[in-house]
Amino acid sequence: xxxxxxxxxxxxxxxxxxxxxxxxxxxxxxxxxxxxxxxxxxxxxxxxxxxxxxxxxxxxxxxxxxxxxxxxxxxxxxxxxxxxxxxxxxxxxxxxxxxxxxxxxxxxxxxxxxxxxxxxxxxxxxxxxxxxxxxxxxxxxxxxxxxxxxxxxxxxxxxxxxxxxxxxxxxxxxxxxxxxxxxxxxxxxxxxxxxxxxxxxxxxxxxxxxxxxxxxxxxxxxxxxxxxxxxxxxxxxxxxxxxxxxxxxxxxxxxxxxxxxxxxxxxxxxxxxxxxxxxxxxxxxxxxxxxxxxxxxxxxxx
Numbered sequence: 001x002x003x004x005x006x007x008x009x010x011x012x013x014x015x016x017x018x019x020x021x022x023x024x025x026x027x028x029x030x031x032x033x034x035x036x037x038x039x040x041x042x043x044x045x046x047x048x049x050x051x052x053x054x055x056x057x058x059x060x061x062x063x064x065x066x067x068x069x070x071x072x073x074x075x076x077x078x079x080x081x082x083x084x085x086x087x088x089x090x091x092x093x094x095x096x097x098x099x100x101x102x103x104x105x106x107x108x109x110x111x112x113x114x115x116x117x118x119x120x121x122x123x124x125x126x127x128x129x130x131x132x133x134x135x136x137x138x139x140x141x142x143x144x145x146x147x148x149x150x151x152x153x154x155x156x157x158x159x160x161x162x163x164x165x166x167x168x169x170x171x172x173x174x175x176x177x178x179x180x181x182x183x184x185x186x187x188x189x190x191x192x193x194x195x196x197x198x199x200x201x202x203x204x205x206x207x208x209x210x211x212x213x214x215x216x217x218x219x220x221x222x223x224x225x226x227x228x229x230x231x232x233x234x235x236x237x238x239x240x241x242x243x244x245x246x247x248x249x250x251x252x253x254x255x256x257x258x259x260x261x262x263x264x265x266x267x268x269x270x271x272x273x274x275x276x277x278x279x280x281x282x283x284x285x286x287x288x289x290x291x292x293x294x295x296x297x298x299x300x301x302x
Contacts, residue, residue: 008206018257026265030294043297048247049081051240056254056277061203068302069104087230089116089195090137090169092144115230119195123147130163137169159184164191167211182221192226202277232262256293270295
């Protein structure tokens with residue numbers, strides 16, 4: 001029987017679910033015990049640039065992590081190249097940039113890479129000319145996506161009529177909607193693209209279930225393997241490396257199974273931020289030991 005928690009799962013539930021999915025995630029080899037430091041600035045001498053997760057590294061929900069804005073400015077002053085690699089696919093990249101700017105960060109649109117953009121670039125190859133039934137945030141107009149896309153939650157018949165399924169946001173998704181989608185795919189198997197592979201995201205005081213949770217649940221139910229775009233999968237890190245250019249770069253994130261595993265599989269250094277995201281309030285060492293996913297460095301805060 002599948003274990004699917006109510007909204008707001010705890011760390012142990014999430015970690016256990018990630019571990020059951022290891023065979024579906026990229027393989028990677030890890031080094032010795034990580035260096036432990038206070039902030040990202042303390043390990044900056046090892047790297048030419050940083051690929052930064054957003055949730056849990058720059059912000060938690062709608063709150064910037066204390067000191068993170070100033071830290072980015074100091075890293076820039078040190079000559080470090082920066083880019084944000086986010087699995088948040090609910091809104092276009094321009095909206096993600098605007099959101100970061102509202103929080104006080106100065107990232108440009110060229111410095112932000114969204115899993116939504118990465119997924120959108122692959123839709124034609126996966127289902128040429130298809131109408132995509134989208135699971136999306138309310139009000140999404142899909143203007144940034146180079147394909148025919150329609151809101152399936154506004155027109156549930158699309159789950160049966162459309163040629164493919166595009167999962168962008170879990171903001172409105174429920175168990176009942178998942179049951180409906182699974183039944184439609186059982187009746188008529190089609191490609192499914194999940195543009196956010198995260199199982200959860202850290203918000204103020206809780207974890208929210210994200211599209212990756214539902215995408216893997218679809219595999220368990222239907223046997224169909226969705227196409228996942230975003231961390232920990234290779235296309236996301238290839239885009240980040242291209243953006244930063246040559247050099248020794250590190251992925252900075254709050255999650256072992258997406259940021260650290262994916263970064264290591266892509267040949268990047270890895271830095272785990274322990275105090276603000278998935279592991280906030282917990283000792284991360286037992287989870288590193290249980291998973292065998294070892295970052296190169298652990299910092300308390302960005």
